[in-house]
Amino acid sequence: MSLTTPAARRDLSFHLHPATNLRQVQSEGPLVIVRGEGVYVYDDEGRRYLEGMAGLWCASLGFSERRLADAAHRQMCELPFYHSFAGKVPAISAELAERLIRIAPAGMSRVLFANSGSEANDTAIKLAWYINNALGRPLKKKIISRQRAYHGVTIATASLTGLAFAHNDFDLPIARILHADCPYPYRGAQPGESEEAFAARLADSLEAMILREGPDTVAAFFAEPVMGAGGVIVPPATYFDRIQPILRKYDILFVADEVICGFGRTGNMFGSQTFNLKPDIITVAKALSAGYLPISANLVSSKLYEVLLGQSDKLGIFGHGYTYSSHPVPAAVALETLKIYEERDIVAQVRRVGPRMQAGIRSYADHPLIGEARGIGLIGAVELVRNKATKESFDPKAGIAAHLVRRAQHHGAILRNMPGDIVAFSPPLVITESEIDEMLACFGKALDDTWAMVREKGLV
Numbered sequence: 001m002s003l004t005t006p007a008a009r010r011d012l013s014f015h016l017h018p019a020t021n022l023r024q025v026q027s028e029g030p031l032v033i034v035r036g037e038g039v040y041v042y043d044d045e046g047r048r049y050l051e052g053m054a055g056l057w058c059a060s061l062g063f064s065e066r067r068l069a070d071a072a073h074r075q076m077c078e079l080p081f082y083h084s085f086a087g088k089v090p091a092i093s094a095e096l097a098e099r100l101i102r103i104a105p106a107g108m109s110r111v112l113f114a115n116s117g118s119e120a121n122d123t124a125i126k127l128a129w130y131i132n133n134a135l136g137r138p139l140k141k142k143i144i145s146r147q148r149a150y151h152g153v154t155i156a157t158a159s160l161t162g163l164a165f166a167h168n169d170f171d172l173p174i175a176r177i178l179h180a181d182c183p184y185p186y187r188g189a190q191p192g193e194s195e196e197a198f199a200a201r202l203a204d205s206l207e208a209m210i211l212r213e214g215p216d217t218v219a220a221f222f223a224e225p226v227m228g229a230g231g232v233i234v235p236p237a238t239y240f241d242r243i244q245p246i247l248r249k250y251d252i253l254f255v256a257d258e259v260i261c262g263f264g265r266t267g268n269m270f271g272s273q274t275f276n277l278k279p280d281i282i283t284v285a286k287a288l289s290a291g292y293l294p295i296s297a298n299l300v301s302s303k304l305y306e307v308l309l310g311q312s313d314k315l316g317i318f319g320h321g322y323t324y325s326s327h328p329v330p331a332a333v334a335l336e337t338l339k340i341y342e343e344r345d346i347v348a349q350v351r352r353v354g355p356r357m358q359a360g361i362r363s364y365a366d367h368p369l370i371g372e373a374r375g376i377g378l379i380g381a382v383e384l385v386r387n388k389a390t391k392e393s394f395d396p397k398a399g400i401a402a403h404l405v406r407r408a409q410h411h412g413a414i415l416r417n418m419p420g421d422i423v424a425f426s427p428p429l430v431i432t433e434s435e436i437d438e439m440l441a442c443f444g445k446a447l448d449d450t451w452a453m454v455r456e457k458g459l460v
Helices: 006-010 022-028 066-078 091-103 117-134 155-160 195-213 239-249 302-315 328-343 346-362 400-411 433-456
Strands: 033-037 040-043 048-051 108-114 142-146 177-180 218-223 253-257 281-284 296-301 370-376 379-384 416-418 422-425
Touching (some): 048 433, 066 328, 091 108, 091 296, 091 328, 108 117, 117 155, 117 218, 117 253, 117 281, 117 302, 155 177, 177 195, 195 239, 239 253, 296 302, 346 379, 379 400, 400 422, 422 433
Parallel strands (some): 142 177, 142 218, 218 253, 253 281
Antiparallel strands (some): 033 040, 040 048, 108 296, 370 379, 379 422, 416 422
């Protein structure tokens, strides 16, 4: 069917759209994307959009990296599928695992592959439970996440996710999942409270939660270095410095969710390096393959691997895995992605252009609608408010950030709105300074349109 008319696009009724207002997309039709080139994508009417979110935080090398397509084609011709069960492994997957450990933060020794960030985090929960059983601690099973965290949408990881839309009417969260305070200075710090004092208060609150629940019942703590879908929340100064000793004190595993931050986004290869984290497990996905094919991984510390070895001796098998764990085709694409990151020094690229984006975002901080502009590297956000002085939010039903994102799309840039009237920026890591300027110019026009709309409707 032709997709060149709005009516035709509305007729795409067989697609159940994730994370979408279903009634709205049914009445208005979806934006149908047909091709990509560099940091741009094109719709079925030929209109071009600068993809300011790298798709879903993942298309780190843009949308036309031929080397990744060639890598997939070569692997499809050579070995289109094999598994890693029962002591077997595709050669390309073994090579990818070795390269991942070589670039990973110190202490990681083994890689367990999966297909998505949700699966990787789900696996990390299972590992936390399994390891505590192996260590003779059957009650040590509770998992602490944080308010506004995003760790996925499986039953377990949606429970970790600290956002209402992932829980409402799904009968979530499940038992044994706890949510600590969000390290969100703009909304959480008390008047006059410094970042350090706020971080100390959150650390005290976390320790109080652990003591209240019983340290012998708490298995793991999950945290994104920078909280992505929760609003691009950069941790306050000293936050992780204060949190990590508490986890060590009570022998609680630390899982660093690097699904968004991993592979250069924050200006280091891993967000754990940016914030000096020492996790026991690191989960990665998205930019691992530049978003070109589904693949994710758990990086497991040497200490935990020794526990897994012992339990495999006891049980005769490590009873976990997916059909497509270590699938050779996404592994080949991921390996080529990592080679490109090294050859092109993607971390240096982010450090070179990231300040341009951060300065550009912050240049709007004085606008009447902007409560806060924040970010690090090539991830950032602005938070829209009704009143700058009081930080009063708009009524969520007004859809202010959603309106701004629609106007940005009209002006030629794809951004993303998130709960709390937050608009995020996370462009491909290969973006140039001139393309950053273009993205921000589109945002500026959309901001002007939105300011006009809220005044016309008397919302401010």
